Amino acid sequence: MKPARTRFAPSPTGFLHVGGVRTALFAWLVAKQTGGQFILRIEDTDKVREVAGSIDHIQDSLKWVGINWDEGPLKQSDRLDIYKQWADKLVAAGRAYADPYSPEELQAFRGQAKAAKKPFLFRDHRPDNPPKWDGKQPLRFKSEPKDYHWTDAVMGELSTGPEVIDDFIIMKSDGYPTYNFAHIVDDAEMNITHVIRSQEFIASVPKYLNLYEALGLSPPILASLPYVMAPAGNKKLSKRDGAKDILDYAQEGFLPEAMINFLATLGWNDDTEQEIFSADELIKKFDLNEVHKGGAHFDERRLVWMDGEWIRGEIEFDDLYKRSKDFWPQSAAGYDDDYKQKVLGVVRERLKFFAELPELSSFFFEDLPVDPELISSHKQLKKLPADELKNLLESARSSLEESDFNIDDLTKRLNNLLEQTAQKPAVLFSLIRIATTQAPASPGLADTLAVLGKDRSLKRIDAQLKTL
C-alpha cells in the first residue's frame, strides 16, 4: 500500500469530545497502516470563535489516547500569505472576483429566494462588472456548474447535479481564508492523500471538486465519516448537549487503550465478532471501506465495560499499578508500593475504571468506625441475637489469632470454622467480613484478611466485639 498522508484538522474552539477523537483516530489508523504520516493542522481562520487554550487542549487529548502526529501542529493563521497567493492566481485566471454586495443586500437576495421557495444561489446575482479585489471585500470563487459523480471511501458512489454548484467566498474581508478554500490549499500543499472528516461536508464536496478543477489539482481520496450520535435521540453528539471532554475520561481513570478500542468499534467492524482490539491490531485491520454509513450512538456503558475488560485482562499488572498512581484514596498516602500492589491485586477484578478505586479500597488503608447498620440490615445476621454473633466472632478471633495470615492458612481456618460452628458462610463469613472491613462490599474474605494482616484484622474484630 502506498504511504498515506492524512490529517486531523480541528478548529480551536474548545475541547475534543469522543466524536472528534474518533475522526482523528480513523485518519491516524489509515496513515499508520500504510507507513505514512499523520498531520495535525489547526484550522484557526475564525478569530471570533477561537477559544484560548484550545490548541494545547487538543494536543493533550490526542497525546492521551496515543494518537501521535508526525507533523504539526500547523496553524492556518501562520499561512495567510500562502492563501493570498493561491487566491491571486484564481483572480488572475478569471476564476475569482470581489463580492460587491453589502450583507444587507445579500440578505435581501436570500429572502427573495426563500419567498420563492427556491434555493439561494449567489451565481444568479453575479455582478457584471465586479470591482477590482482589494482585499477589503470578500473574494468569491467563480464556479462552473456541472454534474458530478465521485466515490467516497465510506459512503460509496455519490452524485449531484449542477444546481448545487455555487460561487462561494474563499477569502473573507478580514484577510482570512474560509475553510472551504484554506483546507483545499493546505491539503494540496501538504500532499494529503486522504481527506477523512465527518459527513457534514458531503454536500459541499461538489463545490470543492469544482474548485480543485479550477486550481488544476486532482482531488485526494475523500472519506466521509458518519456521526457519533448522542446517547438518546437522533442528534449528533455535541458539546452543547453535554458531550464530555475526552480528557474527562482520562481524569476518571479510563485507559487510553480502552478508549481507542471503544472508538474504533463505534462505526467500524471487521466482519468478525471480535470486540477487543489493541491499537496495533487496529492499525493492521482497520479499513475505511468497512466503516458504516449510518450514525452510531455513543453508549458510555459499553465504554465502561470495555475499560473493565482491559483492566482485568489486557494490561500487565505492573503496568496497571503504575497507571493507578493518581487514583488512590488520600488515606493510602502513607502506604508503600508493596501494600498497594496487594490491594490492587484483590480489587482488580471489580474495578471498571480507576475513579472507583477509593470506594473499593479505602478500608484497606483506614480504620472505619463500627457501623451497626451493616449487621442490622444484613439478611441473615439481623435475625441472630447479639450474644450469638458475639460467640461466633470470638471463635473466629481465637482461630485467626493462631494464623500466620498467609492465604492458604486463612482459607483452611475459615473452612474449619464453618464446620466447627456449623454455620453457613452467609452468616459466618459475612460477620467476619463486616467486622474487618466495615464496608458493604469487599473482595473475598481470605484475600481481604491476607492483605489486611493479622494485627489490623484482630484489632477490627475487637472493635466489633465491643458493640455486641
Added chain:
RNA sequence: GGCCCCAUCGUCUAACGGCUAGGACACCAGGUUUUCAUCCUGGCAAUAGGGGUUCGAUUCCCCUUGGGGUCACCA
C-alpha cells in the same frame, strides 16, 4: 422547500441472494463457599411499511415513511 445521505434487538454490530437472523453491551434469572465483582449457564429483544425481481430476499430494484446533513464573510 431544493439537493444529498442513511435505516437489523434499547445500544454497538454479524449474516457470497440460501440453516431456527448470530455475537457483544445493558437488563432479568440461576450457578460458582459470604457481600460486591469476576466467571459460567439460560432468558428477554431486531430486519420501518408496501410493492416488485427470484425457486428463495436482511441482502437487488422502486415507492412510502422515518431520521440526518446542507443551502454562512462557521468550520
